Amino acid sequence: MSPDDSFRRHRAIDVRIPRETSSDPHTPLGAGPEFDAIRRMLERWGPRARRVGDDAAVIRSISEHPIVVSTDTSVENVHFHRDWLSSEEIGYRATAAALSDLAAMGARPLGIVVSLTVPGSWRSEFDGLTDGIGNAAASVGASILGGDTTRGSELSLTITVLGTAHTVLLRSSAKPGDNVYVTGRLGGPLAALRDLQSGRNPSAENRQRFVAPVPRIEEAVWLGENGATSAIDISDGLAAELGHLAAASRVRITVRLENLPVVEGSSPLDAAGSGEEYELVVTSPSAIDTREFAKKFNLELTKIGDVASGAGVVMTLNGEPAALPPGYLHFTE
Amino acid sequence: MSPDDSFRRHRAIDVRIPRETSSDPHTPLGAGPEFDAIRRMLERWGPRARRVGDDAAVIRSISEHPIVVSTDTSVENVHFHRDWLSSEEIGYRATAAALSDLAAMGARPLGIVVSLTVPGSWRSEFDGLTDGIGNAAASVGASILGGDTTRGSELSLTITVLGTAHTVLLRSSAKPGDNVYVTGRLGGPLAALRDLQSGRNPSAENRQRFVAPVPRIEEAVWLGENGATSAIDISDGLAAELGHLAAASRVRITVRLENLPVVEGSSPLDAAGSGEEYELVVTSPSAIDTREFAKKFNLELTKIGDVASGAGVVMTLNGEPAALPPGYLHFTE
Numbered sequence: 001m002s003p004d005d006s007f008r009r010h011r012a013i014d015v016r017i018p019r020e021t022s023s024d025p026h027t028p029l030g031a032g033p034e035f036d037a038i039r040r041m042l043e044r045w046g047p048r049a050r051r052v053g054d055d056a057a058v059i060r061s062i063s064e065h066p067i068v069v070s071t072d073t074s075v076e077n078v079h080f081h082r083d084w085l086s087s088e089e090i091g092y093r094a095t096a097a098a099l100s101d102l103a104a105m106g107a108r109p110l111g112i113v114v115s116l117t118v119p120g121s122w123r124s125e126f127d128g129l130t131d132g133i134g135n136a137a138a139s140v141g142a143s144i145l146g147g148d149t150t151r152g153s154e155l156s157l158t159i160t161v162l163g164t165a166h167t168v169l170l171r172s173s174a175k176p177g178d179n180v181y182v183t184g185r186l187g188g189p190l191a192a193l194r195d196l197q198s199g200r201n202p203s204a205e206n207r208q209r210f211v212a213p214v215p216r217i218e219e220a221v222w223l224g225e226n227g228a229t230s231a232i233d234i235s236d237g238l239a240a241e242l243g244h245l246a247a248a249s250r251v252r253i254t255v256r257l258e259n260l261p262v263v264e265g266s267s268p269l270d271a272a273g274s275g276e277e278y279e280l281v282v283t284s285p286s287a288i289d290t291r292e293f294a295k296k297f298n299l300e301l302t303k304i305g306d307v308a309s310g311a312g313v314v315m316t317l318n319g320e321p322a323a324l325p326p327g328y329l330h331f332t333e
Numbered sequence: 334m335s336p337d338d339s340f341r342r343h344r345a346i347d348v349r350i351p352r353e354t355s356s357d358p359h360t361p362l363g364a365g366p367e368f369d370a371i372r373r374m375l376e377r378w379g380p381r382a383r384r385v386g387d388d389a390a391v392i393r394s395i396s397e398h399p400i401v402v403s404t405d406t407s408v409e410n411v412h413f414h415r416d417w418l419s420s421e422e423i424g425y426r427a428t429a430a431a432l433s434d435l436a437a438m439g440a441r442p443l444g445i446v447v448s449l450t451v452p453g454s455w456r457s458e459f460d461g462l463t464d465g466i467g468n469a470a471a472s473v474g475a476s477i478l479g480g481d482t483t484r485g486s487e488l489s490l491t492i493t494v495l496g497t498a499h500t501v502l503l504r505s506s507a508k509p510g511d512n513v514y515v516t517g518r519l520g521g522p523l524a525a526l527r528d529l530q531s532g533r534n535p536s537a538e539n540r541q542r543f544v545a546p547v548p549r550i551e552e553a554v555w556l557g558e559n560g561a562t563s564a565i566d567i568s569d570g571l572a573a574e575l576g577h578l579a580a581a582s583r584v585r586i587t588v589r590l591e592n593l594p595v596v597e598g599s600s601p602l603d604a605a606g607s608g609e610e611y612e613l614v615v616t617s618p619s620a621i622d623t624r625e626f627a628k629k630f631n632l633e634l635t636k637i638g639d640v641a642s643g644a645g646v647v648m649t650l651n652g653e654p655a656a657l658p659p660g661y662l663h664f665t666e
Binding site: 027029054055057059060066068069070071073077078101104107113114117145147148150151153154158161163165168171233240243244247248250 | 363391393401411437485487489491494495496503505566580581583
């Protein structure tokens with residue numbers, strides 16, 4: 001990349017045409033260093049990006065299902081530290097975090113649009129960032145539709161995700177009497193963050209949970225097909241997300257913390273305050289077959305509480321009211 | 334905004350439901366300073382933003398036409414200087430520039446998604462930025478679908494735009510024999526930029542062209558309905574954009590610079606190198622009624638050249654080959 005890049009190249013996709021039938025995957029680009037940078041990105045992304053090169057991407061959806069769109073920005077020293085993550089991990093993590101919002105809506109990805117602000121000191125890491133973005137997109141079958149790259153004084157990644165949902169899972173659909181479930185085991189990212197902040201090496205498992213979150217796309221679609229009516233993904237910590245869900249649905253949510261599935265070495269309180277988990281919380285009026293879910297996705301699904309009329313979140317630990325200590329959130333706070 | 338905001342709130346729209354029928358326009362938000370900031374933005378945006386508050390926006394399009402998506406980032410000291418523009422102008426300009434990409438595709442806006450990175454030194458300008466974004470969106474009837482806001486060390490605005498197009502105008506559709514047209518008069522932004530860089534006051538007209546670009550949305554739709562088959566918007570300067578168009582369509586474009594419509598005081602060469610115009614260049618196999626266009630939109634449409642087989646851009650001035658001096662581009666380069 002040259003220091004004065006400012007480009008935006010987009011892709012036109014037509015989901016009616018199989019990928020293999022297109023002989024020229026992209027719109028031919030003009031000359032210049034900015035286009036050399038795009039060509040380099042496209043080369044690294046390979047078939048993950050296609051028909052880039054116009055003013056905007058065109059999505060000719062054959063689906064009658066709603067389109068879902070969300071955007072998520074990751075900024076150096078706000079959302080990540082250079083010392084903690086490789087450039088590929090930074091790209092992967094920013095992209096996976098954005099894609100997790102599609103899971104929270106019960107949507108499968110159509111594709112992503114990538115905006116990168118890259119300072120001179122990061123230029124040598126451009127390929128790593130590119131690879132991480134491409135790998136995260138590929139992990140859930142999302143195409144790269146296009147984007148914009150510019151210089152700036154701090155590294156910043158804004159990933160906009162588009163998807164379609166058969167069953168849209170809103171935050172506002174929880175009803176009194178619903179069951180509350182969470183996917184996976186919580187606490188890993190907070191444990192990793194504490195270790196990193198203290199100069200210790202996190203366990204491999206906790207580090208993986210922190211650097212490579214998994215957007216629970218197929219899990220969310222299955223949950224929507226099997227009774228779930230509302231969902232949210234855990235970016236700010238379980239307790240905070242339950243608060244958002246309760247506010248949006250105008251209900252009270254009660255959680256028994258002793259039922260929380262936690263990673264080894266994590267307490268229930270830690271797990272409830274651990275951010276950037278990107279696991280899902282869903283509510284369902286009917287009981288969901290957690291065993292079938294676990295078998296299908298090799299991932300736990302645990303009932304952790306109930307929805308009642310009222311407002312707010314009530315957490316108990318072994319029958320006693322529990323409150324999270326302040327400051328139990330994630331790196332961005 | 335608190336210094337540690339990091340939120341994302343989105344809107345669900347259903348274009349089948351008239352706006353007036355919704356009694357509660359947004360999903361209820363939880364407590365906390367970040368949500369206070371969102372509430373403040375939503376209050377300022379009023380009916381321009383609706384159903385914000387979920388993990389993602391939901392677009393239930395009744396249209397069978399393709400969805401078009403593009404993203405555009407504006408960074409302080411790369412795309413604008415604080416001394417030159419008010420905060421409202423910065424928000425307006427970034428949003429209008431992004432929306433111009435919809436025009437370049439012949440698309441009408443569905444809505445925009447806003448990602449803001451706001452340093453502490455800009456926090457007092459938050460309302461102005463919000464207003465500018467809202468006003469630019471409203472200028473073309475685009476709803477604000479949601480977004481993400483975070484702190485950071487430099488002000489950055491990433492505006493992602495979504496639209497639908499009946500007739501998609503690609504860069505790659507120009508054919509030998511086509512006519513080449515441009516909307517409006519060129520040269521204003523470059524003249525304003527030169528004045529600003531030299532510490533002079535630009536003329537009111539030139540300043541307006543620089544700070545408040547007009548996305549030519551309805552003009553583009555009309556052009557698509559009246560014969561235009563390819564289009565590009567002028568962000569990097571006419572000469573550069575013609576190069577992109579020629580490369581994408583694998584054609585040669587010839588332009589007679591003496592035919593360029595220029596603002597008062599601008600030379601044809603200046604006008605051909607003036608960036609951030611956000612006027613449209615279109616090609617059409619048939620002649621377009623420029624008089625009807627001018628009458629309908631109170632804006633000039635001028636035939637400036639032709640498409641031939643071959644490659645690249647040939648510009649002549651009074652019959653002699655003309656070349657732009659280097660450095661004739663826009664602020665970002």
